[in-house]
Amino acid sequence: xxxxxxxxxxxxxxxxxxxxxxxxxxxxxxxxxxxxxxxxxxxxxxxxxxxxxxxxxxxxxxxxxxxxxxxxxxxxxxxxxxxxxxxxxxxxxxxxxxxxxxxxxxxxxxxxxxxxxxxxxxxxxxxxxxxxxxxxxxxxxxxxxxxxxxxxxxxxxxxxxxxxxxxxxxxxxxxxxxxxxxxxxxxxxxxxxxxxxxxxxxxxxxxxxxxxxxxxxxxxxxxxxxxxxxxxxxxxxxxxxxxxxxxxxxxxxxxxxxxxxxxxxx
Numbered sequence: 001x002x003x004x005x006x007x008x009x010x011x012x013x014x015x016x017x018x019x020x021x022x023x024x025x026x027x028x029x030x031x032x033x034x035x036x037x038x039x040x041x042x043x044x045x046x047x048x049x050x051x052x053x054x055x056x057x058x059x060x061x062x063x064x065x066x067x068x069x070x071x072x073x074x075x076x077x078x079x080x081x082x083x084x085x086x087x088x089x090x091x092x093x094x095x096x097x098x099x100x101x102x103x104x105x106x107x108x109x110x111x112x113x114x115x116x117x118x119x120x121x122x123x124x125x126x127x128x129x130x131x132x133x134x135x136x137x138x139x140x141x142x143x144x145x146x147x148x149x150x151x152x153x154x155x156x157x158x159x160x161x162x163x164x165x166x167x168x169x170x171x172x173x174x175x176x177x178x179x180x181x182x183x184x185x186x187x188x189x190x191x192x193x194x195x196x197x198x199x200x201x202x203x204x205x206x207x208x209x210x211x212x213x214x215x216x217x218x219x220x221x222x223x224x225x226x227x228x229x230x231x232x233x234x235x236x237x238x239x240x241x242x243x244x245x246x247x248x249x250x251x252x253x254x255x256x257x258x259x260x261x262x263x264x265x266x
Contacts, residue, residue, distance in 0.1 A: 001266050004030040005060035007076065009038040009067040010130040013251060017066070020255050025266065033057065035070045062265065064258065065089055084261050086254065088176060098261050103199060103235070103253040105177040107246050108186075111203060112225045116185035118243075119204045123191045125250055128172055129154050137194050155192075199250045204243040 008014050014032065021028060033051045034042045042050040054075040057063065065085040069076050077090065083097045091097055101109070104122060111118060126133045136154045143149065181188055193200075224244060229235055234256060235248035 001025065001028050002061040002082065003059065004028060004062045004064065004266075005033055005057050006030055006064045007033045007057075007067060007069065008042065009034050009070075011038070011042050012127050012130055012134070013066060013254075014042060016251055017255050017258070020259055021262070024259055025262070028266070031056070031060070034067075037070065062262075064262070066258075082265055084258060084265065086173060086258065088173070098265060100254070100257045100261050102173040102177060103248060103250055103257075104174050104201065105180075106253075106257070107201060107203075107229055107235075108177060108181055110225045110229060113205060114185075115181065117206050118186055119206055120181070120186060120188040121191070121202045121204075122178075122188060123193050123200045124174060125193050125197045125199060127197045127251060128174060197249050197251045199246075199248060201246045202240070202243065203246070204240075 006014075006017070008017075018032075021030070031051055032042060033054060033056075036052045039050045039052050054069070054071075057075055057079055060079075061081045063076070063079050063081060063083045065076075065083060065087050068087050068089055078092050079095065081096070083091060083095055084100060085091070085097055086100045086102060088099075104124075108120070126137055129136075133154045136152060140155070178188055178190060187206075224237070229237075229246075234253050235246055238245040238247070
């Protein structure tokens with residue numbers, strides 16, 4: 001098996017990812033890399049040492065990019081090996097890269113009708129913001145009962161038991177998905193769910209397109225083109241009278257897609 005390096009700064013994703021790769025690849029030799037600012041929290045999840053000296057990446061044959069680096073970008077940019085990337089990082093032009101799309105992008109890029117004729121309501125789990133996002137909600141909730149003022153880590157508005165309708169997605173994997181969809185003429189609204197890792201996305205057709213079946217529902221095969229999404233067990237597709245609803249575990253779907261790509265590479 002290829003000697004593997006995992007670069008990540010989010011302990012929530014790392015915890016589930018390591019559990020999965022040790023289940024699927026029990027003989028895999030890997031090292032977890034991260035920026036110094038996140039090393040202590042990552043070590044708790046990795047159950048061991050997290051390497052912050054990125055110059056040691058030269059010893060790896062496979063790099064799994066689960067976060068963009070905050071320092072020493074030149075080392076990663078010029079990595080001489082195979083790369084599995086979920087971040088959209090700007091590697092060298094001759095790099096061997098296998099891209100894994102985050103769940104929302106995977107779905108939206110396979111909508112069969114014109115983007116400008118679609119409205120999307122997307123509920124994202126707070127876990128996409130990592131440890132700071134989860135802690136921010138916990139502190140806000142705690143302050144309701146203690147009447148204390150808390151310093152915001154991620155969310156500038158208090159969202160607590162409600163949903164946040166204009167979350168900051170800049171820098172997140174899903175942020176580029178949202179920006180690209182909107183710039184292409186798509187209408188998309190985002191909400192943050194304070195619980196779990198589940199995402200839910202309603203894709204509504206602004207017009208009927210003549211696609212409805214005899215029962216008045218949009219047939220999945222006419223509205224959506226990707227069988228690799230509609231037929232998978234970890235994303236549920238629910239037909240509606242004016243579109244489709246997609247429900248899945250954001251972290252689980254992302255990890256499963258990374259593991260699938262690893263099986264093809266290793």
